[in-house]
Amino acid sequence: MTDKKWAYEDLEIGQVLDLGTKTVAADEIIAFAREFDPQPMHLDEAAGKASILGRLSASGWHTCSIYMRMVCDAFILQSTSEGSPGIDYVRWKKPVHPGDTLTGRATITTKRRSKSRPDLGFANCRGELENQHGEIVLELENVGMFRLRNPEMAA
Numbered sequence: 441m442t443d444k445k446w447a448y449e450d451l452e453i454g455q456v457l458d459l460g461t462k463t464v465a466a467d468e469i470i471a472f473a474r475e476f477d478p479q480p481m482h483l484d485e486a487a488g489k490a491s492i493l494g495r496l497s498a499s500g501w502h503t504c505s506i507y508m509r510m511v512c513d514a515f516i517l518q519s520t521s522e523g524s525p526g527i528d529y530v531r532w533k534k535p536v537h538p539g540d541t542l543t544g545r546a547t548i549t550t551k552r553r554s555k556s557r558p559d560l561g562f563a564n565c566r567g568e569l570e571n572q573h574g575e576i577v578l579e580l581e582n583v584g585m586f587r588l589r590n591p592e593m594a595a
Contacts, residue, residue, distance in 0.1 A: 444518055444519055444520050445518040446515060446518055446520065446586070447520045447586060447587060447588060448520065448551070448553075448563065448586040448587065448589070449588060449589050449590075450589070451551055451586065452548060453548055453549065453550060453551060454547070454548065455547070455548045456545055456546070457514060457545065457547075457548075458544075458545060459507075459510040459511060459513075459514045459515070459543075459545055459546060460510055460514055460543070461541055461543045462506055462509075462510060462541070462544075463539065463540070463541045463542075464506065464538060464539070464541075464542065465538060465539075466485075466496060466538035466539075468502075469482060469496060469497070469502065469536075469538060470482070470483055470496075472499060472501075472502040473498075473499055476499065476501060477499035477501055477502070481496070482496070482497060482498065482499045482502075484496065493535045494535070495535075495537055495538075496537065496538055497535035497536060497537055498535070498537075500530075500532040500578075502536075503532060503536050503542075503569065503578045504530065504578065504580070506542060507544055507567055507569055510544040510569075511544070511546060511567070514544075515546070516584075519586060520587035521584060521585070521586055522560065522585040522587060524582055524583055524585060525583055526583070527580055527581070527582040528564075528581045528582060528583070529579075529580060529581040530578070530580040531578070532578060533575070533576045533577055533578065533579060534575050534576065534577045535577070536571070540571045540572060540577075541571065541572045542570065542577065543570050543571075545567070545568055546565050546566070546567045546568075547565065547566045548563050548564070548565055549566050549581070550563075550564040551563040551564065554585075559587055559588050559591035560585055560586070560588070561585070561586050561587075561588060562583050562584070562585055563583070563584050563586060564581065564582070564583050564584075565581065565582055565583070566579070566580070566581050567579065567582070568580075
């Protein structure tokens, strides 16, 4: 028996997990870009203004990383998560600018037990981040792997 708040059995199709909020600062956009995605529009306000993004903007990969941190803090670290085999879909719908406050949610769309590992289940999830204007800035779909709370009792 696990003492985690969330196990595979606790996840229900249609369940929406509130991931909280995060306000994005210019210095973190630039720091992420310097390390991982040094395109000009992510490093400099003037270059961002000259780009189609209109101003300094977070890398899409930074936005995904913000989502991942929110998922970890709100859910994964309190769960029996065993990771993920990958992301099936990701779209950056709107740019993320300094000062934007992002709100996250994850919705369980499907789930199934593993055929080869009776102690494991898969949960498909649709994730979204929206800005303070109610605009979706990120949407993604992925599969998470979760241990069962009591694999011997769940047939």
